[in-house]
Amino acid sequence: MTAMQILAPELDFLPLPGALAATRVEVTQMQLLGLCQAVRDNGGRLVSLWGEDLRREHGGFRLCTALQYGLSLAIAELPLRADAPTYADLSAIFPSAARLQRATYDLLGLRALGGDARPWLRHAAWPADVFPLRHDAAAAPPSAVEPPPSAYPFVRVTGDGVHEIPVGPVHAGTIEPGHFRFSVVGEKVLRLEERLGYVHKGIEKRFEQMSASDGARLAARVSGDSAVAFSWAYAMAVEAITATTPPARAQVLRGVLLECERLANHLGDLGALGNDAGLAFGLAQFSRLKEDLLRVNAALWAQRYPMDAIVPGGLREDLRAPPSALTSVLHAIADELLRLREIYDNHAGLQDRFMGAGTVSCELAMQLGIVGMAARASGQPQDWRNEFPVPPYDAVDLRPALRTQGDVAARVAVRFEEALASIALCLQWLAALPEGGVSTPLGAAREGELGIGGVEGWRGPVFVALRLDESGRVRRCHPHDPSWHNWPALEHAIIDNIVPDFPLINKSFNLSYSGHDL
């Protein structure tokens, strides 16, 4: 009996196949509300929310919610009528459901009654009465002529001396596009409202009709900085549906790939955080270390960013160079990290900018349901590497890097600690790398069966839900980036800080636009 079953004994949880231990359960509207509330009351959280068009199969739609309570994960499926696809708003229970619900309406036309009805991912690329993820919506553009950008009803802050600063979508640096609307008095930020969806590329529609292997290439490009995490989660979902277990060597090397991705991102951000606080030295030092890692990636995987290394069934190919090439670089980076941490810790100017900036308190973190590295910096000891330890994580002892201050300094400290822990994990795995092949042929796909996959990427849990059709092509794929849960936290973190600290606070989270906008 899973923990979830204890919360809702009246529901019939069925085990799902695959490496990620989970269950699925069909629910009614009242049961879904009850289950969500019970999960929430007991400290659980919402992992993802998406919809499916099953009118051809079952004559209706389906709303899916992935819920985590302790060490159990359940997918609750709520059937919706074809002529009135509506359900009760869940955002009062899980705040991060609000934007997921709005996106689900924009793409599929499933409406949360009583929720925020403003569009989220839809700006002006398609009309309000077209729902691109429905089977009968054309994959081609709905009209040749682009309508003008739509006006978006931002929430206005009024009062003496309050003014707005609109920023984006094209930002001042080499970063992704999004719009930030600051309401400020003098330098102090009263409110930030985010407007995302600029890089919406129709990824979920693109997945449909792809072969399972082509889908891996697309999954790796949902968010380029998390290519390993997404391609692994996707491969795990395919392997679940096809009853495939990758060879031991591939499993361990997947772990190495994911930890190197975490390390590369933390190195890049630690440098950028120093730079944003006026210490260009940090950027020069850390970007050098990151480059060392990328070059050894190129030697091992033929790609500086190993986007196509993980494929369903295992790996595309074995290491192209001896593992010692990586271990020597990792040892060198570890030495440098320790030295640089001491410099960062003792730099008064830097600490002055880091400490107390962009605070997300432990209570707020729990209330908003934030995830991953940012959650651990706000006292939430959650990490899918511990909670759902798919091999090779099942054989390691990993202690979450935990801080409770929830400010930029805490996120910097967590990143230092995690970067060092990733190096230690890689060295441990590489010292005892299993022999043998790196891929297994896929079994036959079980048509229409739900397959899920998920790993703790460097930002937080990356999750993929997948169904294949009878010929093994993708019928529906929903990739979920952890940024969905953390973007709203950024709006809170900036309150009462000054506008010039925004780049620093933003970088300390470094959330994904592409992974969120899909």
Next chain:
Amino acid sequence: MWRLLRQIRRVGLVSEAAPAAEAAPLLNALQEKIRRVFGHALAIRHVDAGSCNGCELEIHALGNPYYNLEGAGIRFVASPRHADALLVTGPVSRHMAEALRRTYDATPDPKIVIAVGDCAACGGVFGTGYATIGRVADVIPVDATVSGCPPTPLALLQGILQAVNTPRAGTS
């Protein structure tokens, strides 16, 4: 402070390392050309028009001490009004098309546009659909493309060189 200085001294100048030496002839030629065409440093404005963020990571890498892009007289600027060149990434999403056009219009002539990455060059894995237009050349005029997913920093340097070398109709 002494720790910081000692670290700088200990690491030394990494820009002279082997891979950078490979890029050295490229950089010298580029620097010469930039001086001739623009008479000053080449100012680049990057625009993400729908990228997965992979190309951005490699554009960032150009600034690391190994490639030392600023040493070649190239710098990234915050405003298109300060830019000589636009580095555009991504399959252009329909939601970014207008912002891309406005950024292009705000960039003073003479200007060059470099489409960076497979998506910018041809639509890449995302192609054309209800939400994407595809290649950058279908939205604004493009002078050079750099392929790769994502392109390596050396490929980016070559692309910039190619773009500076390509004469443009309507500009001198």
